[in-house]
Amino acid sequence: MIELTRTGKTPLVVETPVMPAAGTFGFDGAAYRDLLDLTKLGAIVTNPVTWRPRRVAHGTRVVPLPAGVLVHTGLPNLGMKRTIARYRARWARSLAPVIVHVMATSPAEVALCAAALESCEGVVGIEIGLHDQATPDDIAAILDAARETTLPALVRVPLYSAVESARAAAAAGAGGLVVAAPPRGTARDPESGQLVGGRVYGPWLKAQALRAVGQIARVVDVPVIGCGGIHSADDARDFLEAGAVAVQVDTATWVQPHLLEVIARNLGGLELTRVAGALPDEWQPGMGETMRLLRDRRPAPNPDDDPPAPPDLPE
Amino acid sequence: MRETQALIERVRRVSADVQQVDLAVDPALMQLKPGQALFVRRHNQPGWEPYLRELWIPVDMRPGRLTVEIAGSLDAAPNEIVDVLSPVGRPIPVRPRIQHLLLIADDALPTPFVFLARTLSGGGVAITLVLNGLAARYPLELLSPEVEIVRGDADWSWPDQVATFQWADQVLILAPGYRQADAYGRLLDRVRQIRTHDLPDHYACGLFYDRLACGAGACGACEVRAHDTPLLACSDGPALDLKRVVFR
Numbered sequence: 001m002i003e004l005t006r007t008g009k010t011p012l013v014v015e016t017p018v019m020p021a022a023g024t025f026g027f028d029g030a031a032y033r034d035l036l037d038l039t040k041l042g043a044i045v046t047n048p049v050t051w052r053p054r055r056v057a058h059g060t061r062v063v064p065l066p067a068g069v070l071v072h073t074g075l076p077n078l079g080m081k082r083t084i085a086r087y088r089a090r091w092a093r094s095l096a097p098v099i100v101h102v103m104a105t106s107p108a109e110v111a112l113c114a115a116a117l118e119s120c121e122g123v124v125g126i127e128i129g130l131h132d133q134a135t136p137d138d139i140a141a142i143l144d145a146a147r148e149t150t151l152p153a154l155v156r157v158p159l160y161s162a163v164e165s166a167r168a169a170a171a172a173g174a175g176g177l178v179v180a181a182p183p184r185g186t187a188r189d190p191e192s193g194q195l196v197g198g199r200v201y202g203p204w205l206k207a208q209a210l211r212a213v214g215q216i217a218r219v220v221d222v223p224v225i226g227c228g229g230i231h232s233a234d235d236a237r238d239f240l241e242a243g244a245v246a247v248q249v250d251t252a253t254w255v256q257p258h259l260l261e262v263i264a265r266n267l268g269g270l271e272l273t274r275v276a277g278a279l280p281d282e283w284q285p286g287m288g289e290t291m292r293l294l295r296d297r298r299p300a301p302n303p304d305d306d307p308p309a310p311p312d313l314p315e
Numbered sequence: 316m317r318e319t320q321a322l323i324e325r326v327r328r329v330s331a332d333v334q335q336v337d338l339a340v341d342p343a344l345m346q347l348k349p350g351q352a353l354f355v356r357r358h359n360q361p362g363w364e365p366y367l368r369e370l371w372i373p374v375d376m377r378p379g380r381l382t383v384e385i386a387g388s389l390d391a392a393p394n395e396i397v398d399v400l401s402p403v404g405r406p407i408p409v410r411p412r413i414q415h416l417l418l419i420a421d422d423a424l425p426t427p428f429v430f431l432a433r434t435l436s437g438g439g440v441a442i443t444l445v446l447n448g449l450a451a452r453y454p455l456e457l458l459s460p461e462v463e464i465v466r467g468d469a470d471w472s473w474p475d476q477v478a479t480f481q482w483a484d485q486v487l488i489l490a491p492g493y494r495q496a497d498a499y500g501r502l503l504d505r506v507r508q509i510r511t512h513d514l515p516d517h518y519a520c521g522l523f524y525d526r527l528a529c530g531a532g533a534c535g536a537c538e539v540r541a542h543d544t545p546l547l548a549c550s551d552g553p554a555l556d557l558k559r560v561v562f563r
Contacts (some may be wrong), residue, residue, distance in 0.1 A: 026533035031550075034316055035400070035531070047535060056538040056545065060492065062526045067363040071528055073535045076545060191526070192493035203363050231363070254529040255356065255366060257400070258318065 002042065002246055004223055005125070005152040005175030012125040012152040012175060014042035014097060016268035017246035018236065020260060021227050022101035022127060022156065023047050023075070024250050027083065028090040032253065036261040038095040040268065042246060045099045046087075048129055051109035053079035060189040060196045068202020069251060070187045075103065080113045084120060091122035099154065101127045104134065104142045111145035118149045127154040127178060132161070136168035143172040152176070154225065159183045159205075162212040163219065170220040178225045178248060179213045201251040205229035210242050217243025231259065233266035240267070316400055316531060319343065320358060323395045324380070328387065330454045332424060335374065336391050338381045344399070345381070347373055348406030349431035350522075350554055353383065354530040358396040368400065370527060374429040374457070384426045384457075403530045407431055407554040408517045410485045415441045417483035421471070421490040421498045422448035427522055427553070428489065429457060436461040443483075445473050471501060480509045487554065489522040500562035519557045523548035 005012040022045045025032065029044045038044065057074030077083055080102075091098045100123055102113045110128065117123050128146060130139060139155070146153045152175040157165035159180035166177050185200035209228025217224050226239030227248035236247045247267070253260045319341040328334045344353070353371040369389065375382040385391060409416075409431075416435060418428045425444060432442050436459045446453065447467040455464060467473035480486065486506060490498035499521040506519045525548050528536040532550035539546045540561040546552065 024529070024534060026531075031529070031531040031533035035318055047533075055540060056535065060526075061536045062367070062528045064365060064367055064526070068366050069528060071534070071536055073538070076535050076538050078545075189493075191491060194493075202366060251366075251528070254531075254534065255363070255368065256398070257531070 004043075004154065004225060004246055006222055008152070008175070010150050010152050012099075012154070014246065016040060016042040016264050017240070018260070018264035018267050019043040019045055019096075019099070019246065019248050020253055021045060021248035021250040022129065023073075024253050027077075028087050028094065028098070029096065030090065032257055032260075035257040040261050040264045041096040042264070042268075043097045043099050043124065044094060045127055045248065046101050047077065048075045048101045048103045049077045049080055049083050049113065050075070050103045050105050051080050051112050052105075053077065053082065060192055060194065061198070063187045063189050063196050063198070065187055065200065065202060067204060068200060070185055070196065070198045070200050071251075072196055072198025080116050084116055088120055091120055094122045097124040098122050099125045099127050101129055101156070103129050104131060104138075107141040107145035110142050111148040114146045114149035114151070114153075117151060123151065125152045125154060125175075127156055129156045129181060130158060130165060130169075132158045132181075132184065134158070134161075134165060136164070136171075139165060139168040140172040143169065143174055147173075154178050156181050156227075157216075159208060159212060159228065163215050166216040166220055166222075166224075170222045174222060176223040176225060176245075177216060177220065178227055179216055179244070180209055180228055182228065182250065183208075201229075203229050203231045203235075206231075206235055206238070210238055213239055213244050214242040230263070231255075233263045236263050236267055316402065317343065319399050319401070321353075321355075321381070321397050321399050323391055323393055323397065325393060326391050329457060330387065330452070332387050332452055333426070333454065333457075334385055334387050334389070334391065335457075336371070336383050336385055338383060338397075339379060340381045340399070342379070344401055345376060345378070347376065347381070347402055349373075349434050350407035350427070351402035351404050352524075352553075353381075354400040354403045354527065356398045358398050367526075367528060368530060370403065370524065370530070372426050372430075372524075374426060375433065376430075384429065400530060403527070403549055404553045405551065407487065407522075408520070408556075409435065410515070410517055413440055413484045415443070415482050415484050417443050417445070417479055417486045419445045419467075419486065419488040419502065420447065420450035420453070421488060422494055423450060423489050423491045424453050425450055425458075425489060426453075427524060428487070431487075432462050433459050443479055445479070447471065447473075471498075476505075477509060480506060485517065486519045487522060488520070489524070492525045495521065495523065496562050499557055499560065503557045503562075514558060516558070517554075517556050520554040521557050521560065522554055523552045
């Protein structure tokens with residue numbers, strides 16, 4: 001079991017240290033239900049939700065980059081009330097625990113969102129997405145507002161102010177930190193010829209996010225979840241080595257959906273191994289059952305059997 | 316949606332803009348309907364370039380073989396294996412008892428219409444295809460011979476335009492992402508001027524083949540603003556009833 005938040009009244013605990021990043025997996029994981037085994041994920045992090053509804057951005061929203069992509073959606077969502085109305089039942093029967101990503105638009109709206117999520121079955125925590133320009137005072141006010149719920153709160157910090165924001169969030173009582181939100185960039189859309197601003201993703205992001213995780217893990221006493229550019233189990237392990245307790249996989253899921261499950265199985269000790277004659281790195285979705293399940297199926301010891309011999313005691 | 320693999324059997328360069336690729340595919344893919352597409356990534360692709368999957372649109376289907384049309388600039392070679400996510404999107408909603416179908420390709424290659432025209436013309440539906448702008452560069456020999464071709468001009472007009480709208484039982488339009496608001500809104504205005512009393516559901520549909528990020532309905536990047544619930548081009552489209560779409 002992995003604790004994603006500080007030990008307290010309501011710690012956030014997951015079985016597998018791998019989950020999708022906010023904005024990549026939809027609001028309930030249904031989009032990938034047929035492509036990967038959701039039970040192998042530690043949690044599902046929803047797309048960002050705001051208190052008021054948000055419309056989709058105008059114009060170009062996806063621009064291909066060399067080994068990456070720029071995305072500008074405008075974070076469309078139905079607003080917290082309608083989102084809960086639509087997804088409450090699905091969250092309650094979700095195959096993985098649900099963490100709802102709440103955009104930190106203002107302390108008052110974060111408080112409303114946190115209170116609204118309090119009674120949602122299946123929701124085990126909230127993740128607060130900080131604005132890129134959030135100051136330490138802003139962060140303190142937002143985390144104060146998040147105390148409207150007893151749900152544990154993670155804080156996702158912007159990449160280019162990760163250390164400062166992480167310090168401020170830890171001091172203000174964040175349960176855990178997600179390091180980091182993808183940075184912003186600008187690129188020319190080859191189709192329309194216009195410059196487009198948005199968040200940039202890709203494997204190259206890993207080096208920057210990994211450095212931020214290492215720096216933050218040394219200076220704060222709060223569990224850190226690494227996020228940014230993870231495209232393999234080795235990438236994920238690098239984040240754990242740098243000090244993260246878990247990882248979030250972002251756009252790799254769009255490119256190779258089963259990668260998320262591969263990473264989750266690898267880090268969760270759930271790979272298929274010798275029983276089917278396959279090596280761990282040969283595993284593919286649908287290949288068979290896992291070692292953990294096989295371990296669980298072993299018969300319990302029979303009390304009528306001879307007890308094991310006692311260890312030799314010193315004279 | 317499911318993930319399968321396909322083998323490229325043959326590549327035909329048809330023109331500077333278009334090449335057709337024959338794929339040996341999983342039998343499950345033989346259930347694809349016009350409008351549905353494949354979301355493809357090279358199987359042994361070194362590195363992450365290109366990063367996102369490509370949308371490959373079927374134009375023909377024979378037992379065990381699917382023919383798709385891709386841009387002439389893409390590299391595809393026989394014996395290459397590709398990873399396929401499919402189906403992306405829903406079948407194009409063809410109105411019941413349709414007799415006349417009007418297709419408009421506005422500054423976009425009419426590839427998504429080819430499979431539809433091939434399917435419907437066999438059932439006796441009369442099809443007219445209007446080619447505007449870039450669409451006029453499309454090689455006409457790739458279309459069914461039953462399809463009537465009309466060439467439009469840059470001002471979005473073509474011969475007997477009013478008549479084509481009057482006899483059509485359904486109108487489908489295709490435009491590139493950056494022109495959709497203009498072209499699709501203009502079509503809806505024209506249709507409403509001509510058919511003032513009745514505009515049944517799916518009478519005028521726009522095809523939203525935008526560049527997709529996830530292709531599965533997860534990211535929201537292909538959301539289309541609608542009067543009621545927002546629509547996703549990848550999972551609700553590609554053909555969306557223009558009555559429901561907000562163009563402002």
